Amino acid sequence: MLEKFKNDPEIKEKGLKIIALLVIIAVILLSFDVFTQNKDGRKQIIDEDGGTEAQLCSILADIDGVGDVDVMLQHDDDDNITGVIVTAQGAGNPIVKNNLINAVMAVFNISSTSVEVFEKKAANEYKEEDLNEK
Known part of the structure; x- marks a missing residue:
């Protein structure tokens, strides 16, 4: 057979x-x-229009006491948000910082350990540092 x-x-x-x-x-x-992978093996996540980050910046900037905001999102292989870094004017205030963390946690359903918030330098602080370095 x-x-x-x-x-x-x-x-x-x-x-x-x-x-x-x-x-x-x-x-x-x-x-x-x-x-879909970078040379080091990490998958590159491209949010072509920056929509998620732009929306998050807009929402966070509306929180009382928050000025200019920038965010960076970290994704896993399945495009789930695993970490967020926020730099915001006003984040030096503990209440404002807590409000920012709570907002990010609520939007992405992640724990507070996955969110880092830092005080953003004011525009005039950059100029002063540049003058001091020269």
Whole structure:
């Protein structure tokens, strides 16, 4: 019976087609993986319009006591938010800082240990530092 499978040209042709299809699928999957990873193996998450970060900045800037805000989001392989860094004017105030942390926790359903908030320098502080360095 095994000889029948070896010698039947129709079965050989189907087998070759299946193998060719599997090779094509493997090449497609491998090329997709290569294009979605950085050289160090980390997947690159691109929010092309910056929508999530821009929305978060807008919401956080509306909190009482908060001035200019910047955020950075860290994602896992499944695009889930795993960490957030916030720099905001006014974050030196413990109440404002706590409000920022609570807002981020609520939006992304993450723990407070995944959120870091830092006081953002005022624009005039940059100029003073530059003058002191010279």
